Amino acid sequence: xxxxxxxxxxxxxxxxxxxxxxxxxxxxxxxxxxxxxxxxxxxxxxxxxxxxxxxxxxxxxxxxxxxxxxxxxxxxxxxxxxxxxxxxxxxxxxxxxxxxxxx
Numbered sequence: 001x002x003x004x005x006x007x008x009x010x011x012x013x014x015x016x017x018x019x020x021x022x023x024x025x026x027x028x029x030x031x032x033x034x035x036x037x038x039x040x041x042x043x044x045x046x047x048x049x050x051x052x053x054x055x056x057x058x059x060x061x062x063x064x065x066x067x068x069x070x071x072x073x074x075x076x077x078x079x080x081x082x083x084x085x086x087x088x089x090x091x092x093x094x095x096x097x098x099x100x101x102x103x
Contacts, residue, residue: 008032009047034058 004024005014017024034054044050 004028009035009051011047031058 002017002019002021002024003014004017004021006012006028015024031054034057035050038044038050038053038057041053044053
C-alpha cells in the first residue's frame with residue numbers, strides 16, 4: 001500500500017493506494033502540469049475552476065483514447081491515424097519494390 005501526499009490548489013491531504021509510489025508520483029506530476037496550464041487562462045482564477053477544467057481536459061483525453069481503441073478493435077483507423085498510415089503504407093510499398101528489384 002502506497003501513500004501520496006497531495007498539496008495543491010489550496011488543498012492538502014494524503015491518499016492511500018495499491019499502486020506504486022512511483023506511479024502515483026507520475027500521475028500527480030501529470031495532473032499538476034495540466035493544472036498549471038489551465039491556471040494560465042486569464043478567466044480561470046479559483047482553485048475549484050482550475051480543478052474542474054483540468055478534470056474535463058483529462059476526461060477528454062481518456063474519451064478520445066477509448067474512441068480510438070474501439071475504432072481499432074472494429075478494424076477502423078481513427079481519423080488522426082489515417083493520414084500517417086497512408087504515408088507509411090506508401091513508403092513501405094516503395095521499400096518493398098526496391099528490395100524486390102535487388103533480389
